[in-house]
Amino acid sequence: MPATVPQLFQPISVGDMQLKHRVVLAPLTRFRADGERVPLPIVKEYYIQRASEPGTLLISEATFIDECASGYLNVPGIWSEAQFAAWKEITDAVHAQGSFIFLQLWALGRAAQPSTLGDHPYVSASGIPLRDRPADQIKPRPLSKAEIAEYARLYARAAANAVHKAGFDGVEIHGANGYLIDQFLQDVSNVRSDEYGGSVENRARFALEVVDAVVAAVGPKKAALRISPWNTWQDMGMKDPKPTFSYLVEQIKARHPDLAFIHAVEPRVSGADIRAEDSMPEDMSNDFVRQIWSSGSRRLISAGGYTRDAAIRDGEKGDLVAFGRRYIANPDLPSRLLHDYPLNPYDRKTFYDAGSSSPKGYTDYPFYLAKSQL
Numbered sequence: 001m002p003a004t005v006p007q008l009f010q011p012i013s014v015g016d017m018q019l020k021h022r023v024v025l026a027p028l029t030r031f032r033a034d035g036e037r038v039p040l041p042i043v044k045e046y047y048i049q050r051a052s053e054p055g056t057l058l059i060s061e062a063t064f065i066d067e068c069a070s071g072y073l074n075v076p077g078i079w080s081e082a083q084f085a086a087w088k089e090i091t092d093a094v095h096a097q098g099s100f101i102f103l104q105l106w107a108l109g110r111a112a113q114p115s116t117l118g119d120h121p122y123v124s125a126s127g128i129p130l131r132d133r134p135a136d137q138i139k140p141r142p143l144s145k146a147e148i149a150e151y152a153r154l155y156a157r158a159a160a161n162a163v164h165k166a167g168f169d170g171v172e173i174h175g176a177n178g179y180l181i182d183q184f185l186q187d188v189s190n191v192r193s194d195e196y197g198g199s200v201e202n203r204a205r206f207a208l209e210v211v212d213a214v215v216a217a218v219g220p221k222k223a224a225l226r227i228s229p230w231n232t233w234q235d236m237g238m239k240d241p242k243p244t245f246s247y248l249v250e251q252i253k254a255r256h257p258d259l260a261f262i263h264a265v266e267p268r269v270s271g272a273d274i275r276a277e278d279s280m281p282e283d284m285s286n287d288f289v290r291q292i293w294s295s296g297s298r299r300l301i302s303a304g305g306y307t308r309d310a311a312i313r314d315g316e317k318g319d320l321v322a323f324g325r326r327y328i329a330n331p332d333l334p335s336r337l338l339h340d341y342p343l344n345p346y347d348r349k350t351f352y353d354a355g356s357s358s359p360k361g362y363t364d365y366p367f368y369l370a371k372s373q374l
Contacts (some may be wrong), residue, residue, distance in 0.1 A: 008315030009338045011055070012301050015170055015221035017100045018244035020055025022315055023334040026303050026322035027104040027172065027226070031354035037064065037077035039086045040355075044065040045363045047090050047101065052127065052367075054098030056334060059263075062106035062174050065158035068120040069151070069180070071112020074354040078158045081202040091167035100169045102163040102224060102260075104206030105155055106216075109233055110140040110189070111182030122168070123147070123181040124191040125197070125206075130235055148196060148206055151180070156213035165220045170222035170260050173210055176232025181207050182227075185248065186238050198334045203234030204248045211252060211259075220258040230267030230284060238335070242288050249292045259366065263322065264289050294318055308337050325351075332367045337346065341368045 009021045050058055059086060064070045064077045077083050087103070110124035114137060124140035133241045143151070147337045156175065162168040175181035183189040184206040189196050196205050207225075214223045227248070229241040238244065267284045268274055284300065294300045294317070302314050303322035311321040327333045329346035336343055350361020 005338075006312045007317055007318070008312050009334070010236045011301070012320065013297065014320070015224075017169060017260075017354040018050070018055070019057055019058065019100070019320075021053070021334050021338075022320040023056070023311070024301055024303075024320050024322040025050050025056070025058040025327050025336060026324040027062055027174070028059050028324050029327065031072070031074040031352050032061075032356065032362070033074050033076040035073075036080065037067075037070075037080060038080075038082045039076045039090065039277060040357050042357050042359065042363060043076075044093050045359075046295075048093045048097060049363060049367075050327060050333075051094040051097040052332060053334045055126045056097075058094060060101060060103045062104045062167075063109055063158075063162075065105050065151075066154045069107035069154065069287040070120075071108040071114070071116055071122075072239065073116055075106075078105075078166065080163050082160060084093070087162070087166035087168070088261060091169075093135065095167070101357060103168045103173050104172045104226070105158050105162075106174045107151065107155075107180040109183045111179055114315035116139055124180070126192055128189055130189065130233075142192065145194065145196070148209075150287050152285055154205075155210045156217040159214040159223065160217040161224055165359075167339070168233050170224060171214060172224040172226055173265060173278040174215060174226055175207055175210075176226045176228035176263075177231055179234045180237060182231070185196065185244055186236050186241075187244075188236060188238060200247045201272050205253065205317065208255070210253055211256065213247075215259070219343060220256045223256070224260045224263060226263040226265070227289075228269075229268075229286065229289070230264035231265060243327050244286060245287050246292060249289055253293060253298070257298065259298070261320070262293050263301040263303060263370070264291065266302055266304035266306075274305035290317065307317045308340065311337065312320070328361075329365050330368075331365060332369070336368055342366060 032043050043201050101270040123143050126142050127139050129139045159171045162171050200362040299321050301320045325346045329344040344365050347359045347361045
């Protein structure tokens with residue numbers, strides 16, 4: 001145990017949860033659901049392992065709010081009784097470890113693979129396709145205003161299902177990484193001429209309507225939002241994201257000051273790529289989000305390419321820090337970071353073993369010690 005314990009390893013209240021440390025499991029797509037979008041039985045063991053340090057916050061893999069919001073196979077959902085039952089087994093098991101779990105709510109928009117959508121339309125904020133898609137693939141259709149309202153309702157329904165039927169401690173709205181909400185926020189993917197496009201206020205309207213609907217469904221302390229202001233993956237990347245994301249965060253602060261947290265992806269991360277910090281401009285930082293949001297009891301989770309030293313540094317700013325790849329390979333990551341124990345290397349080849357029940361690269365990573373040292 002270090003002589004002086006960094007803030008990263010000190011207790012903190014988040015929403016209506018009391019955490020014992022500030023190391024968070026980031027939301028990680030693993031494609032471990034069946035054809036009915038029900039989590040496979042092995043998923044429970046995966047989350048039990050990563051909940052083994054009592055007082056840990058886990059954020060689940062991204063989960064579709066409805067079949068119409070999907071577009072990938074083997075991703076879980078949160079609208080059927082079978083899905084609720086499988087998730088309830090998982091949340092009960094996490095709670096039995098003394099830990100907490102939020103469900104991440106997902107809608108793909110133009111990131112979907114149209115061939116998997118069946119009779120559901122392929123949609124986005126505007127009719128702009130991803131540049132890496134085949135030239136002969138259909139282009140996304142802009143959502144109508146009635147469909148936008150329906151999506152907000154579906155987010156609210158999914159949030160209520162997660163909390164009231166599946167036992168989650170709350171929900172995180174996925175507004176990052178070039179998916180549907182991000183497609184509305186950013187001017188590179190939103191060229192609408194109605195009240196959902198053009199100005200900063202209009203492009204943020206859908207995101208705010210979703211947050212409002214989710215908060216109305218489950219309360220502010222069980223709701224959160226993930227954003228990625230600097231992301232360039234999936235053809236994102238405004239010249240200056242600060243005005244848009246400043247307005248968004250300011251509005252959430254004014255409307256829902258008790259929101260459980262905002263979760264911001266660090267600018268060094270874009271998709272699976274991590275940039276060297278010394279290669280980025282000085283003003284390429286999420287400090288503007290911190291300055292608006294992080295005061296009093298409002299919590300910010302930072303994610304993306306963290307080392308132990310960088311996590312401890314940002315923990316001193318008051319942040320919680322989410323880990324992805326390192327948490328995949330180290331189910332006891334909070335203890336390992338606290339004591340500076342060596343980390344298991346991760347195997348990227350096993351990250352996306354779609355539909356598999358194999359433990360390889362999923363539940364077979366060893367713990368450093370048999371008992372928690374946190």
